[in-house]
Amino acid sequence: MSGIPVSAGAWAGRALGERTVAYTERDAILYALAVGARPGRLDLVFEDRLRVLPTFGLTLAQWAPDILAEAGAFDARSVHGSQTLEVHEPLPRSGELTLSARVGAVWDKGSAAVFEVVVECRQFAATWSIFAPGSGGFGGDRGPGKAATAERGEPRMLTLETAENQAALYRLTGDRHHIHIDPEASARIGQPRPILQGLCTLGAATIPLADAAGAHPADLTRLAGRFSGPVVPGDRLEIRSWSDGDFDVRRDETVVIDAGHVEFA
Template sequence: MPIDAAKAVAAEPRTAEITWGHKDVQLYHLGLGAGTPATDPGELRYTLESRLQVLPSFATVAGAGAAMMGGLAAPGIDVDLAHVLHGGQTIELHRPIPVEGTARTTARVAAVYDKTKAAVIVLRTEVADADGPLWTSDAQIFVRGEGGFGGQRGPSARPETPTRAPDHTVDRPVREDQALLYRLSGDWNPLHADPEFAKLAGFDRPILHGLCSYGMTLKAVVDTLLDGDASRVTRYATRFTGIVFPGETLRIRMWREPDRVRVTVVAPERDEAPVLADTVIDHR
């Protein structure tokens, strides 16, 4: 059987050391569209080393994001990567991410759920430096055709989208070259750059990384509702529901609640096709 859930969950965690510096952070922010206008004091918090802060979503690329792919090679996991989709992402911040750092990652399969026609693998990465825990990241990996092994279905409860009008709606343009720049932070999947590969995968042209939409959305919320202070974010969770093509727009709707922002993201050029759903940002 391609997935042995019990074996995967019981496997020893994989550990590795990662390092990053201000250039990695600046490149990541630029890949999210930061720096426009280039001299805007709000944008300099993402681009200028003397004022630099770190968006919590940087956790998904720190160390070139190697922990997630390593998790798919865990004992008990033997899947065709062509059938793998990133279904959701959650990051819990234990404290703000420093601009420069060296840390130890511990990655394991936290759960495997049986959705009958597919499996969902939860890859958990815990990261700590010499001062203690930094963040915990859960990637929900959807594997088509690998369900039906008799496992638990997993949690089904989802955050409710408020029925009232959003408190804020902002549009964030996706540049034509955005995926080409974002991939320099470590996701080299040709789906996001090679037109021929994209066609083989069923798309007319390369698509934007889901985690790029994820980071762009967090930046928009931080800038709009959190006074531009990324250190206020304590948790960020989303479910990926659709694709984005470079050159399109992210329409980000925000509902403010006590210590929480609920968010939806759509692509207005394609009849508001869903991009991110069940999105929650908790903050101080």
């Protein structure tokens, strides 16, 4: 980089490179345990019967938003705003994925910018939306607004129990940000205790959502969610799920995942 500040809008469409990432059955099982799979779920935690959770692919692609951060597109104030995942085919039990990454749209929210980081491979396409305070005001499109909530019937209520060691376990899948393990680091963002990774909460929610739909969590074809509040490991969460696949996740009265949507084959 030249050292000259780059307007946020100038990042739109930039290639972030290609990477081949290898993993083993052990990695896929560790991920399943990290998002709350129970020991009795042999289809998720036993190599002889293993079906890989599609959200595991997000851990293999985390390098892409990290590259954009390292390139100086946004600073440490940025947060992971939302995530989407489109599944094309099942992940193998082990092997290699060739991933290509690029910056998608960059939206101008005035005081902030929203960067979309798109990662694609044969098995899936995923988009990170990164909310970056201080990077807006470059004269770009504001992007789509929040969709109006449609009239829906009563939701199905599901329970999602998180474990006290869950953030520490999930760190071993790749997200080693200090706010998920070190109380001093989490205190700097106003959280007295380390918080659970948003992608861990989102991935964990797919298991009870699949069970409630009579599906297998490895049959996930589409997932979306916006991260709207913190979760502390050990929290008991409540999922509200509707028949059209929409859902949200609440911690007491606080919505921690909003605008959720899930589909299974």
